[in-house]
Amino acid sequence: MTSSAELFPPTKKPAESVSGVTVRLAGDSGDGMQLLGTQLTNTSALSGNDVATFPDFPAEIRAPRGTRAGVSGFQVQFSAEEIFTPGDGVDTLVCMNPAALITNIGDLRRGGILIVNSDGFGAKDLKLAKLDSNPLEDGTIEGFRTIKVPMTTMTRGAVEPTGLSVKFADRCKNFFAMGLVFWLYGRDVEPTLRFIENKFSGKPDIAEANRLALMAGWNYGETTENFASTFLVPAADLEQGVYKNVMGNQALAWGLIAAAELSGKELFLGSYPITPASDILHELSKHKNFGVRTFQAEDEIAAVCSAVGAALGGSMAITTSSGPGIALKGEGIGLGLILELPFLIIDVQRGGPSTGLPTKTEQSDLLMVMHGRNGDSPLPVIAAQSPADCFNVAIEAWKIATKYMTPVFILSDGYIANGSEPWKIPDVDALEKIEINHPGPRAEDDPPFMPYSRDENLARPWALPGTPGLMHRVGGLEKQDGTGNVSYDPDNHQYMVETRAKKVELVAESIGDAEVFGKSRGTLVLSWGGTYGACRTAVKTALADGVEVGHVHLRWINPFPANLENLLGQYDNVLIPELNTGQLRLLIKDKFLTNAIGLNKIKGKPFHVSEIVGKIKELSNG
Amino acid sequence: MSTELPVLSAKDFASDQDVRWCPGCGDYSILAQMKNVLASMGKKQEETVFISGIGCSSRFPYYMNTYGLHSIHGRAPAFATGLKSTRPELDVWVITGDGDALSIGGNHFIHLIRRNVDLNIILFNNSIYGLTKGQYSPTSKVGTKTKSTPMGSIDQPLNPLSVAIAAEASFVARSVDSNVKHLRTTLQRASEHRGTSFVEVYQNCNIFNDGVWDYAKAKATKDESTVELEHGKPLIYAKGNKGIRLNGFAPETVDLDGKIAQDDLLFHDEKLESPQLAYLLSRMRHPEFPEPIGVFRAVDRPTYDSQINAQVDFAREKNSRGDLKTLFNSGDTWTV
Ligand SMILES: Cc1ncc(C[n+]2csc(CCOP(=O)(O)OP(=O)(O)O)c2C)c(N)n1
Ligand code: SF4
Ligand SMILES: [Mg+2]
Numbered sequence: 001m002t003s004s005a006e007l008f009p010p011t012k013k014p015a016e017s018v019s020g021v022t023v024r025l026a027g028d029s030g031d032g033m034q035l036l037g038t039q040l041t042n043t044s045a046l047s048g049n050d051v052a053t054f055p056d057f058p059a060e061i062r063a064p065r066g067t068r069a070g071v072s073g074f075q076v077q078f079s080a081e082e083i084f085t086p087g088d089g090v091d092t093l094v095c096m097n098p099a100a101l102i103t104n105i106g107d108l109r110r111g112g113i114l115i116v117n118s119d120g121f122g123a124k125d126l127k128l129a130k131l132d133s134n135p136l137e138d139g140t141i142e143g144f145r146t147i148k149v150p151m152t153t154m155t156r157g158a159v160e161p162t163g164l165s166v167k168f169a170d171r172c173k174n175f176f177a178m179g180l181v182f183w184l185y186g187r188d189v190e191p192t193l194r195f196i197e198n199k200f201s202g203k204p205d206i207a208e209a210n211r212l213a214l215m216a217g218w219n220y221g222e223t224t225e226n227f228a229s230t231f232l233v234p235a236a237d238l239e240q241g242v243y244k245n246v247m248g249n250q251a252l253a254w255g256l257i258a259a260a261e262l263s264g265k266e267l268f269l270g271s272y273p274i275t276p277a278s279d280i281l282h283e284l285s286k287h288k289n290f291g292v293r294t295f296q297a298e299d300e301i302a303a304v305c306s307a308v309g310a311a312l313g314g315s316m317a318i319t320t321s322s323g324p325g326i327a328l329k330g331e332g333i334g335l336g337l338i339l340e341l342p343f344l345i346i347d348v349q350r351g352g353p354s355t356g357l358p359t360k361t362e363q364s365d366l367l368m369v370m371h372g373r374n375g376d377s378p379l380p381v382i383a384a385q386s387p388a389d390c391f392n393v394a395i396e397a398w399k400i401a402t403k404y405m406t407p408v409f410i411l412s413d414g415y416i417a418n419g420s421e422p423w424k425i426p427d428v429d430a431l432e433k434i435e436i437n438h439p440g441p442r443a444e445d446d447p448p449f450m451p452y453s454r455d456e457n458l459a460r461p462w463a464l465p466g467t468p469g470l471m472h473r474v475g476g477l478e479k480q481d482g483t484g485n486v487s488y489d490p491d492n493h494q495y496m497v498e499t500r501a502k503k504v505e506l507v508a509e510s511i512g513d514a515e516v517f518g519k520s521r522g523t524l525v526l527s528w529g530g531t532y533g534a535c536r537t538a539v540k541t542a543l544a545d546g547v548e549v550g551h552v553h554l555r556w557i558n559p560f561p562a563n564l565e566n567l568l569g570q571y572d573n574v575l576i577p578e579l580n581t582g583q584l585r586l587l588i589k590d591k592f593l594t595n596a597i598g599l600n601k602i603k604g605k606p607f608h609v610s611e612i613v614g615k616i617k618e619l620s621n622g
Numbered sequence: 623m624s625t626e627l628p629v630l631s632a633k634d635f636a637s638d639q640d641v642r643w644c645p646g647c648g649d650y651s652i653l654a655q656m657k658n659v660l661a662s663m664g665k666k667q668e669e670t671v672f673i674s675g676i677g678c679s680s681r682f683p684y685y686m687n688t689y690g691l692h693s694i695h696g697r698a699p700a701f702a703t704g705l706k707s708t709r710p711e712l713d714v715w716v717i718t719g720d721g722d723a724l725s726i727g728g729n730h731f732i733h734l735i736r737r738n739v740d741l742n743i744i745l746f747n748n749s750i751y752g753l754t755k756g757q758y759s760p761t762s763k764v765g766t767k768t769k770s771t772p773m774g775s776i777d778q779p780l781n782p783l784s785v786a787i788a789a790e791a792s793f794v795a796r797s798v799d800s801n802v803k804h805l806r807t808t809l810q811r812a813s814e815h816r817g818t819s820f821v822e823v824y825q826n827c828n829i830f831n832d833g834v835w836d837y838a839k840a841k842a843t844k845d846e847s848t849v850e851l852e853h854g855k856p857l858i859y860a861k862g863n864k865g866i867r868l869n870g871f872a873p874e875t876v877d878l879d880g881k882i883a884q885d886d887l888l889f890h891d892e893k894l895e896s897p898q899l900a901y902l903l904s905r906m907r908h909p910e911f912p913e914p915i916g917v918f919r920a921v922d923r924p925t926y927d928s929q930i931n932a933q934v935d936f937a938r939e940k941n942s943r944g945d946l947k948t949l950f951n952s953g954d955t956w957t958v
Contacts, residue, residue: 046956191954235958244955254949261946268708270700288937290944293707293930298733302700305693305730309673309704312691313712317704335694425955428946465689465705465712468668473637473684475692476676485639486684 008182008189008218015186015232020049020079022087023181026104027096027117028065029058029072032174036094037074039178039195043187044078045245045422048235051078052533053420054086054606057359066128068099078185080234084386084533086419088608092184094177096120096151099129105140114144115180117173119152147226151176151217158216159209168206172213179217185231189214239424246423248387248416249276252346253283255394256318257290263398263434265316266291270306272299272325275358276414277348280320300325304332307343311336312474314438314464316398317343323352323365327372333407334373335476337500340452340460342401342408344394345369345379349413351604360604361414363529364580369409370558370587376497378504380404381558383411385532388423390416393555395431400510402436404503405459411557413579415606416530438462442469451484458503507559514552514561522548523619524571526596528557528584531577531607538612547620557584560591568594573619575599577612632657635667637687643678648799648825649746653685655802656715656744659809660688670713673702675727677719678753679746679825696727699734699743703926706739710927713813714741721751724760724780732789737926738817744809745782745820748827749834756830768830783904783918786820787897793819794900794918799826800839804850804915811917817925837908838915847908851916856887859912866911873906892920 023040027033034055045051056073063070077087089109095101097120108114121136135141136148155176159169175196182189192214200207221227246254260267267290271281285294293315297303303319310317319329326347336343349365351357369381380400384393393410401408439461442449451472452460463470472484480487481496518539527535532553539551552567554560568574568588576585577599585596599615601607635657643649660670670688674680676695683690689712693701698716706714716734723731723745734743750768751757757770761782765774786794793815797808805823812819824835837847849859849866857866858878865887867876876882891899900919907913938944 042954046954048956048958238958240958242951242955242957244950244953257944257949258946261944266708268704270704287944287949288934289941290949291934291938292944293934295703295707295930297700297703298729301697302703302730302733305697305700306704306707308693309691309701309706310708311704312701313705313709315708331694332697339691425950428950431946465671465709466669468666471637471667471688473639473686473690473692475683475690476694477692 004190004193007215009222011183011186011222011230013222013227014229016229017232017234019081019233020077020083021091021185021231021233022075022077022089023092023094024073024075024090024104024107025094025177026071026073026100027174028100029063029070030065031072031096032171033072033074033096036174036178036181037076039192040181040187041076041078041420042245043182043189043191044076044233045243046191047188048238049078049080049233050083050236050238051076051245051420051422052083052086054415055418059357059359064128066097066099066125068103068129071100071103073100073104078233080236082236082238084536085606085609088610092181094181096173096177097129098125098131098135101135102129102131102140105135108144110143112144114141114146115177116146116148117151117177118148119150149180149220154216154220155213158212162205162209162212164205164209169209172209175210175213176217179214180221183218183221183230184227185233189218238422241424243422243424245420246387246391247418247420248384248390248412249279249348249418250283251387251423252384252390252394252410252412253280255391256284256344257287257292258391258431259395259398259434260290260316262395262431263316263402263436265314265436266293268307268310268315268317269294269320270297270303270310270317271295271320272297272303274322274325276350276417277320277322277346279417280346280348300328301332304329304336304345308332308336308339308341311341311343312339312465314462318346319343320346320348322348322350323368324355326365326368330373333379334375334377336407337373337377337379338476339474340405340500342405342462344397344401344408344410346410346412348417349411357604359414361530361606362579362602362604363413363531364583364602365411366557366580366583367586369411376501378501378558379407379409380504380507380556381409381411382556383529383554384416385529385553385555387416387419387421391423399434400507402434403459403510404457404507405462406503411529413530436462438464439467439470441467444469450482452479452482457506458499505559507556508562511556511559511561513563514554514567516550516552516567518543518550519548520550520570522550522571523573523575523616524568525549525551525612525616526554526574526576526584526588527551528554531579534607534609534612535577537609538616541609541613542616547616549616549620554584557587565592568592573597575615575619577607577615579606629664630661630667632661635660635687637685639684641685642681644829646828647678648748648827649679649682651799651802652744652746652805652823652825653682655805655809656686659806659813663810663813665713669711670715671705672715672717673698673705674717675719675722676753677722677751678827679719680717680722682717696722696725697730698722699727699730702741703734703737703739706741706927707930710740710931716741716743718743718745719752720745720747720749720759720761720782724782724785732785735786735789735791735818735820738790738792738923740816740818740925740927742812742819743821744812745822746825747782747822748825748831750827750831752827752830781904782822784901787901787904787919791820791919792817792923793920794904795820796822796824796913796915796918798824798835798838798915801915808916811920815920817923838913847912848915849912851890851892851903851914851918853890853892853917856884856889857914858887864912873902873911875911892917895921
């Protein structure tokens with residue numbers, strides 16, 4: 001067999017070294033752009049770059065071909081430096097059709113490279129994209145370095161030897177585009193060749209066709225005069241270790257499995273499918289050999305209730321959903337809260353209200369998870385800050401749930417769930433065990449069992465059915481502290497409501513202080529959840545420009561870190577960027593009477609770093 | 623420790639809580655028979671769990687000296703599914719009312735039954751919302767006058783047994799609160815069945831719907847208006863004077879005055895794979911027909927809890943027990 005280096009010879013053209021690039025791949029949802037993006041991300045990560053990705057799916061599963069609604073995009077930034085976002089401005093944009101071009105060109109930076117499949121710009125394609133004129137000819141692409149490549153024709157030519165029909169040949173276009181992009185950035189094709197081998201192991205002709213298309217794209221780059229040079233992105237200076245590229249939902253699922261193992265529990269998931277949370281259900285259901293039981297319930301109410309049932313039985317119970325499903329779970333969560341049983345509720349947020357924007361990201365469920373239940377019903381809330389952080393969040397949440405005997409909310413969002421970044425694989429033996437104690441059996445002459453007695457953390461005993469002598473009844477009615485018997489006593493009710501709230505406040509003792517990045521004076525950027533990357537990059541940028549600015553990122557939102565109030569007092573301004581109308585701002589103002597300023601974007605899209613930098617500078621000059 | 627197992631009496635299954643149902647409520651009888659059945663079957667307190675929704679009937683778990691969960695309105699089936707899927711060795715009972723199971727919990731009710739989770743559902747049917755003080759329920763007959771239907775209810779009621787059968791129930795039975803012997807036998811049969819056992823109990827709410835089931839309870843009428851089902855036996859009632867015969871696809875009542883041979887009567891077969899007979903029996907309603915009581919259907923079908931656990935066992939055999947190091951290092955990795 002010929003080696004891949006012979007088939008994909010390194011370029012003889014000059015290579016320009018750059019510190020990082022942002023590439024966006026856009027095409028019809030049937031064009032395989034997500035696959036192309038994943039492959040580019042993988043090979044970049046394997047070559048040692050730091051990477052961050054942002055897939056942008058159309059709302060419809062199969063929107064009509066060639067229409068704007070059917071455009072599927074994938075953005076990846078790969079860099080020689082530590083990065084926190086998939087990038088603001090796009091350096092290279094690949095467009096497979098006019099709909100993709102017209103919906104994405106606005107994000108390509110001036111002078112950026114635009115690679116288009118010129119075969120995809122016929123009269124019919126323009127009509128499908130609702131365009132009166134051809135954007136390749138009407139001035140739309142002025143100011144960009146446009147490279148028109150007849151990808152369809154060239155792919156058909158390349159795969160001809162396999163004898164595949166035109167229909168199948170055309171499906172290899174994305175591999176042609178991949179070959180060209182890989183060549184442009186000197187990426188290693190080996191992982192993709194392995195992928196093709198595995199993916200099409202039963203279909204050798206299709207595997208061969210994709211290899212030929214990949215090669216044709218690569219060779220096109222080398223021979224065309226449109227490209228005078230290539231780019232080189234050296235490896236990043238990451239902490240030593242073994243890495244793996246992970247998506248948020250996958251990291252969350254793995255963190256949950258790890259938490260179960262560390263606590264000697266078996267995991268039960270009650271869930272009902274919903275975008276963008278379903279992949280947690282899919283991932284967990286693959287790992288039954290860890291003792292994972294997944295239950296696809298009839299609705300979200302049954303999902304949360306089944307989790308409470310499993311928690312009652314002593315499992316590590318979880319329920320996952322997105323906003324609309326969390327709204328349905330409210331009553332069940334309230335029962336879990338008054339039962340004081342440990343389990344995790346995961347909300348992978350999407351655009352709302354109502355069905356809203358299912359495939360787009362937003363941070364607008366914060367107030368719902370804080371307050372969206374009847375009665376005074378506070379719960380601890382932790383939010384993941386990045387795809388890899390989902391792993392840690394799962395473990396931390398389970399620690400708190402079991403230490404304080406309470407349900408815990410985990411917030412993620414569509415951007416984190418589907419985005420990916422390198423994850424330093426932890427040393428499994430060094431992961432801290434999670435200790436859980438269940439009370440043992442009692443004899444008849446022992447003092448009576450008190451299901452609502454409390455330890456120093458106000459946690460009650462987690463007594464499991466099956467244990468002799470601990471029989472007890474629990475329910476949603478208010479109960480007497482200690483005995484757990486139904487109680488309508490006014491003073492007891494006040495005591496119980498306050499005790500449940502105090503328990504959540506006590507969690508602050510276990511979560512550590514908030515840390516300041518940057519300056520401790522001037523402007524403070526206060527963020528939570530998936531905006532971490534954009535905020536951190538913005539603060540870095542502003543600091544480099546000499547602005548006095550600091551960054552505090554909250555992972556725990558309920559309770560707040562104990563030192564937060566002091567930190568807030570050190571700054572002239574507090575800026576809270578959020579992908580909502582100001583929900584954290586409301587909580588901060590309420591708790592600390594701080595005059596925080598909002599930067600609020602509700603477009604279904606993450607922040608651009610530049611938007612935050614702009615606001616920081618406006619404030620610090622003001 | 624002594625090796626001799628203590629023999630529990632019905633009293634041992636009573637909790638220390640005062641029972642708070644209205645004096646004369648049919649729930650008392652069901653509670654008493656449940657304690658009797660558990661004791662006579664040698665069940666253990668610590669291995670028994672009662673899970674209920676909300677309603678008068680759903681207070682039941684508080685009165686049992688077992689594990690218990692008084693959950694939220696209509697959702698008991700979901701809590702029970704989560705518990706039984708993870709702790710299949712426990713003996714789980716769902717206690718529910720006609721509003722709890724068929725209104726707010728209708729969805730969970732049918733899904734629990736179709737999954738055939740190995741537990742028992744006891745539906746206390748008083749054809750009224752007791753706890754909320756007397757509104758009509760999904761089993762109230764058309765024209766029922768209550769606080770919320772002063773001019774009479776206008777919606778078609780549900781037949782709980784027909785619903786359960788349509789939901790692929792593997793065990794369906796009916797009994798009557800005051801018929802203690804029959805109730806005891808029926809509860810025991812439900813407990814013995816592997817899979818979801820559904821039992822409808824005609825329960826009198828003497829405060830808000832007194833007498834709804836009188837035809838099936840009163841000494842004077844019950845022999846004429848109920849027919850006790852026995853597997854393999856013909857449907858005979860009214861002290862042997864009447865029987866049920868099939869006329870085409872429809873049942874009819876016949877007098878057993880010597881002209882009709884027993885062999886021509888409808889014979890009960892609870893083990894039929896097809897649910898048609900059970901469904902037909904569930905449609906026999908008073909006053910056109912005597913209402914069947916007893917076990918309508920008892921067939922064998924894989925249970926959800928055994929299968930969810932079998933998949934875990936199988937995965938462990940096939941892929942070996944999960945190991946975090948192997949998981950984390952699967953797929954493409956790189957070293958810095
Ligand atoms: C979410 C919710 N909605 C409404 C209620 C009020 N509620 C309590 S019990 C009940 C009806 C109970 O009727 P049934 O299930 O027949 O039980 P019974 O009291 O007759 O035994 C209602 C409507 C509630 N507790 N929770
Ligand atoms: S209201 Fe009716 S059902 Fe409820 S306890 Fe009283 S008699 Fe029983
Ligand atoms: Mg009722």
